[in-house]
Amino acid sequence: MCxxxxxxxxxxxxxxxxxxxxxxxxxxPDGSGRYDHGEVHLGHRRLSIVDLTETGAQPMVKDGLxxxxxxxxxxxxxxxxxxxAAGVRFRGTSDTEVLLxxxxxxxxxxxxxxxxxxxxxxxxxxxxxxxxxxxQLGIKPLFLVRRGKGVAFASELKALAAELGGSLTIDDTxxxxxxxxxxxxxxxxxxxxxxxxxxxSWARFRPNGDVERGTFWSLRQxxxxxxxxxxxxxxxxxxEDSTRKHLIADVPVATFLSGGLDxxxxxxxxxxxxxxxxxxxxxxxxxxxxxxxxxDDLRYAKKVAAKFGVDLHEIEIAPQVLDLLPRMTxxxxxxxxxxxxxxxxxxxxxxxxxxxxxxxxxxGADELFAGYRKHLANKIAVQYQRVPGLVRRPVESLxxxxxxxxxxxxxxxxxxxxxxxxxxxxxxxxxxRRSYTxxxxxxxAGLLNPDLAGAVDDVITEHADTYHDNTLSDFVNRMCLAxxxxxxxxxxxxxxxxxxxxxxxEVRTPFVDIEVVKAAFRIPGDKKIVKRQGKMAxxxxxxxxxxxxxxxxxxxxxxxxxxAWMSRDxxxxxxxxxxxxxxxxxxxxxxxxxxxxxxxxxxxxxxxSKHLWHILTLEYWYRGAVxxxxx
Numbered sequence: 001m002c003x004x005x006x007x008x009x010x011x012x013x014x015x016x017x018x019x020x021x022x023x024x025x026x027x028x029p030d031g032s033g034r035y036d037h038g039e040v041h042l043g044h045r046r047l048s049i050v051d052l053t054e055t056g057a058q059p060m061v062k063d064g065l066x067x068x069x070x071x072x073x074x075x076x077x078x079x080x081x082x083x084x085a086a087g088v089r090f091r092g093t094s095d096t097e098v099l100l101x102x103x104x105x106x107x108x109x110x111x112x113x114x115x116x117x118x119x120x121x122x123x124x125x126x127x128x129x130x131x132x133x134x135x136q137l138g139i140k141p142l143f144l145v146r147r148g149k150g151v152a153f154a155s156e157l158k159a160l161a162a163e164l165g166g167s168l169t170i171d172d173t174x175x176x177x178x179x180x181x182x183x184x185x186x187x188x189x190x191x192x193x194x195x196x197x198x199x200x201s202w203a204r205f206r207p208n209g210d211v212e213r214g215t216f217w218s219l220r221q222x223x224x225x226x227x228x229x230x231x232x233x234x235x236x237x238x239x240e241d242s243t244r245k246h247l248i249a250d251v252p253v254a255t256f257l258s259g260g261l262d263x264x265x266x267x268x269x270x271x272x273x274x275x276x277x278x279x280x281x282x283x284x285x286x287x288x289x290x291x292x293x294x295x296d297d298l299r300y301a302k303k304v305a306a307k308f309g310v311d312l313h314e315i316e317i318a319p320q321v322l323d324l325l326p327r328m329t330x331x332x333x334x335x336x337x338x339x340x341x342x343x344x345x346x347x348x349x350x351x352x353x354x355x356x357x358x359x360x361x362x363x364g365a366d367e368l369f370a371g372y373r374k375h376l377a378n379k380i381a382v383q384y385q386r387v388p389g390l391v392r393r394p395v396e397s398l399x400x401x402x403x404x405x406x407x408x409x410x411x412x413x414x415x416x417x418x419x420x421x422x423x424x425x426x427x428x429x430x431x432x433r434r435s436y437t438x439x440x441x442x443x444x445a446g447l448l449n450p451d452l453a454g455a456v457d458d459v460i461t462e463h464a465d466t467y468h469d470n471t472l473s474d475f476v477n478r479m480c481l482a483x484x485x486x487x488x489x490x491x492x493x494x495x496x497x498x499x500x501x502x503x504x505x506e507v508r509t510p511f512v513d514i515e516v517v518k519a520a521f522r523i524p525g526d527k528k529i530v531k532r533q534g535k536m537a538x539x540x541x542x543x544x545x546x547x548x549x550x551x552x553x554x555x556x557x558x559x560x561x562x563x564a565w566m567s568r569d570x571x572x573x574x575x576x577x578x579x580x581x582x583x584x585x586x587x588x589x590x591x592x593x594x595x596x597x598x599x600x601x602x603x604x605x606x607x608x609s610k611h612l613w614h615i616l617t618l619e620y621w622y623r624g625a626v627x628x629x630x631x
Contacts, residue, residue, distance in 0.1 A: 002058065003027030003045035003501070004068040004142075005159060006121050008130045008205055009150035010039075016152060016163060017041040023159040027070075027501045035059035035066045039207070040123045040130055042068040049249050049358060049506060050076075055092025060100055062091075064125045067100045070155055071118030071140050072508065074245035079113065108202055111216040115245070115514055119197070121153060128207040136217040137512050138186055138199030138489030141333075141497055145194050149209030156498070157333040160194060165628030168193050173455040175335065175588070175618065180437050180444055180459055182337035182614040183491040187462070190334045190625070199489055219517070220470050223481045226521030227472055235519055235541040242513040243269040246360060253358040254278040254351055256507075257312065259300030261535065262362025262371075264550050265542045266510055270360055271308040272545070278311040278356065280347045284561050300553055307547070315350050317343060321569045329620040331502040332495060337614025339562055341495040348503035357506060363492050364511035367483040368520035370476050370528040371535035373416070373555070374435040378479060379529055381424040381431055403604040415607045429467045432479055433460075436487070438611055447593045476525025488512070562609040566601065574598060574612055577619045582626065589615070 003024030007013030014036055021032060021043030028045025035042040044058040049072065059068040073079070076095035079102055084090070088101050095116075102110050103122050108131070117139035123130050132153055134142045144153040145160055145168070154160050161168060168191040178184045189195050197203060200217035243266055247253055255267045257279035271277050281301040298314065305312035321342075328341055351359055366372045384392070400418070423434035434440055439447065445456045467482045493512065500507040510516070523537045530536040539551045566574065578584070578594040594615065601608035 002047050002070045003155045004070045004119065004121060005043040005152075005154040006068060006130075007041045007150070007152045008039060009207070009209075010041075010147070010152050011150075013039065013041045013150075013152075017043040019163050020152070020154045020159045021045055023162055024155055026504055027155060029504050031057060033057055033059050035061060035068070035123075037066065037123065037125055038128070040066075040128075042066055042121060042123065044068045047357065047504060047506060049251055051092050051094035051096075052250055053092060056094035056096055058096060060094075060096050062097070062100055063104070065100055065104055066123045066125070067096065067103070067120060069096050069099055069118065069120035070142075071116055071120070071135065072248075072506070073099055073114060073116040073118065074242075074248060074513075075113075075115040076248075108204075108214055108216060111202065117508070117512075119155065130205045131202055132197055132205075133202040134197040134199055136200040136514050137219070137484075137493075137517065139493050139497070139509060139512055141494070142197040143189070143194055144197060144203075146211075147193075149205075149207075151205055155501075157190065157194060158330065161191065161625065161628050164193075165625075168628075170622075170625055172452060172588070173458055175622075176444070176448065176452055176455040177459045177462075178335045178337075178618060179447065179614070180439060181486075181490065182438055182610065183494065184334045184336070185462070185486055186489040186494075190621070217514070219485055220481065222514075222518055223477065223484075223521040224471055226518060226523075227474060227477065229522040231522075233519060233522065235523070235537060236544040238515055238519045239265070239510065239541060240269055242510040242516050243360070244273055246508045246510040246513075247273055249358050251357045252278070252355060253360065254280060254356045255310075255360040256347060256362065257281045257301045257304060257310065258362075259297040259302075259304060259550075259553075260362070260555065261539065261542060261546075261551060261553070262365040262511065264300070264304045264546055265365075265538075266360050266362050267304060267310060268308050268545045271310050276309060276311060278313060278351075278354070279305060280313045280315060280351055280359070282343055282347060283314060283316045300550060304546075304550060313350065313354070315347060317346055321565050322573065325570075325573075325616060326620050328499070328502075329617050330624060332498045332617075332621075334494075335614070335618040335621040336491065336495050336498075337610065337617045338491060338495055339565075339613060341499045344496055344507070345499040345502055348500045348505035348507070352503050352505050357504075359500065359505060359507045361496060361507050361509050362511060363496055363507075363509040364488060364516075365535070365538060367488045367492075368480055368511060368517060369523075369535045369538040370480055370525065371538070371555070372436075372483075373534075374432070375476065375479055376529055376532065376534045377420050378423075378428075378432055378435055379476070380532075381420070381426075382475075384424045418606070428475070428478075429464050432467065432482065433463050438614065447590060449587050449590070452588075474525040476528050477521060480520070480525075480528070484517070562613050563607065566609045566612055570613075570616065573616060577616055581615075581619045582623050583615075583619055586622075588622075 005020035007016050024045045028047045030048040031046035033044045042059040059066050073095040076098040080098050083101050118135045119140040119142035121132050143157045171192040174184050174188040174190045201215045204212040257263045257267045283298050423431040472478050496507050527537045542551050583589040584591045597608045600606040
């Protein structure tokens, strides 16, 4: 896991690459390197995980190829054997050298062979061509800016923004999308002139200015092929194999252990491979957890640790939120309003201080196996629509009058009920979008400058286009596919990468693995959601190693006590941003609409804590972006 950057046919490309690489220092504190050849300049910051010697240093140059690479290749041992059988001689033991030689032998035709997480740039000294590549599922980021026949690229947008800010324009539509989702979809970028290389794709830049693009892996195609699969397979064996491969490292590896199914499953499998492995779990200030009515996840984490001989480290999260908010906004690159990023950052920081460089996370299981409440809720909504209106209306009226919180505690069940009724009678795609986004179309438009009405329409249409872009007949797997294309890369993988790398720590996600993904979409929806239980196929697989008490426990939340933070730590900042924030002054957000959100939240009739948290993150991101453009 590292940071990469570079410039190709760019004025002062060498010094620019140095500055980009310096901004990425937190991604690789163990070493740095630079490669120059005519109009190409490649930079690298190294976090040493596999082959800690100089034979793993980057950029790696060998026999006319130069590679700068961020990631881990989990099938490197198998590829190495195949390449050695073909006559390749290796200098070291790094997966970087395996990747370089795989590229030499197969080029873009061999990309589908790679199993791992990666973003890399490879330059061929003979042809003068630079190729940029991003992994199949979008685990690793790669941002680029094109200018004329040149391109500059980096692992993080902040690096490009810091150097090119004066020539970059904030993309209002991306910010509108961020308000809807509380993150920027992977197909958009916060700056109009920048872009993210799409997952499973490559881009080839030639000296004459021509650019060729290609796709080597399609999630939609995998899902559609999975729907036609009629064989049998052992899901536990697939996940066990993925976990084993994700443990490959020459440094200590630990796990996130929330006590929920996903992290418990991975921790148990990892402990079987590496007895005595460490795990990290979080707790919150007692008053915050009580106010938020949060489940006692720590109790389950302790049981898993005791059963499997795991060295459990407990971290109480009572952060200085006012200090962390601008710092996390900086590290997250784009406006991302999920406070789970703070949890991830603090856990990784504690692990790094203990000498741990690599963490395993259960990220991705909910998206692939229908584990979110929204999946079950959307299925129930179909049934709810069949209930006569004479029965529905009194229930809706009662729920509408119920408070989501008092001055002392919140009521999660009321929040869930209000959320459910906000989409229960809508058509499928609209209901699914509304079940996990922040506003309906009218609310979003009412929050924004009227001139942005077209941007709202564009964002809503993009969601519908993505949701319907498949031939699946299975309702549950349609939701899983949409989540895997939107929610997973746009939010969860994005904040996991940024927050962990801010702490110079690598997080690996064994569920977000091409073989696990193939297996997940071979499972029909009626085996993922059974009666009122989500993620049933995964639960049945996990019973091979976990006790039923852990497998069937109530779902936990990897989140934060937002309502407590909003009503205490952040209340003055909310008032400031609502009344005199830069987004209000710029006319992007309407002051009266923001005040209404604050009033609804303060009255306890609606839970607007997530909305207000994201507006704070958006405000801080906007301040930083404007500052970068004027310096």
